Amino acid sequence: MKMIYNPFERLSTNSLLIAGILLTVAGGLLAWQFSAHYDGVLDLHFVAETQLQTPFIELLINIACLGLLLFLAAKKINPKTRQIDIICAVLVSRLPFYLMTPLNGGGRIYEATDRLQQMAVNNDIKSILPADMMLLAILGFVSLLFLVWFFALLWNGFKVACNAKGSRPVWYFIGTVIAAEVLSKILILYTL
Template sequence: MKTLLFNPFEKYAENKLLLFGIFITLAGSYLGYLFQGRFDGVIDLHFVPSTTLFEPLADNLINIFSLFLLLFLLGKYINPKTRVIDTLTPVMIARLPFYLLTFFNYQNYISGITEKLIASIDLQNTPTDLNIATSDLIITLLFSGISILFLVWFVILLFNGFKVATNSRGIKNNLLFAGAIILAEILSKIIFTFLN
């Protein structure tokens, strides 16, 4: 089970993993539509009042492209034998945790709590004046904690897939990997800015 959750790249054939990656990209995009989620950055998920069927899919394609491009270039630098399929598959599969997070916005639940929290906070209030229900605060903190865990899961999946694809080793390559994720986030934000 641990291998399935954190490193399926060593156990399953690349064709099966690619098909699964395509499936979860389409399913995750549909979940984004159902639960009003926008994946507006490589490591971002925001809930909005409404979304079209196409928007979450476009978000995911931009994120996959940004992350794939930088990790593929890095993979070629580390190991010239790095293949497209071996880099693309982990990028698609690693996004699974973001898709699962959309379920938390069932009937706009997280979005509604966020709006209430923002509405109750303004520059005029002191900490004792804030009108935030304890249950809303607890749910927000719980969702934040789960989001952090799922972000860690995303990085572990991506790192393990990248390591298998490139045979990457060493602290230098690990730092380059982290830098590639940060650059991919910046690239995706630039693309989103130009498209909006």
């Protein structure tokens, strides 16, 4: 059970790196297959269609932003922190996002959210389909669980990488994730 939220204490750096790279490639292919965008460190959005290179560019930006900023924060906590350990934490922690992409099989999530947006624009909320609401409610619940899993993986990887103790690393971690989200959004906006 501990491997699900903290593989960093049990697996070697090489194993984590290889797993992280393979997961990232699989995540990019899944995003392309299921029309998903990772348009921010903490974001997953579904669209009508995605070009093959788009999720890979987004992943590269997300991983670079989060990896660099977490590494800088970790160095403040422990100057002996290795960059490879932070990169492994970032790569492996993205697994929950990749596992959510198949939820858009057949474009169901995209179509339901698009219908809901159109109803909101037209001020026609009364005609919401119960099936759409159920689908979006389930997606919201699953997304929340997977986001918690992402943070558990990322925090545990960060904590192990820099041997974090006390409350100061928690604040560094939170601030860094927020900064990485903002930076990644800006870079993705101007890159794609």
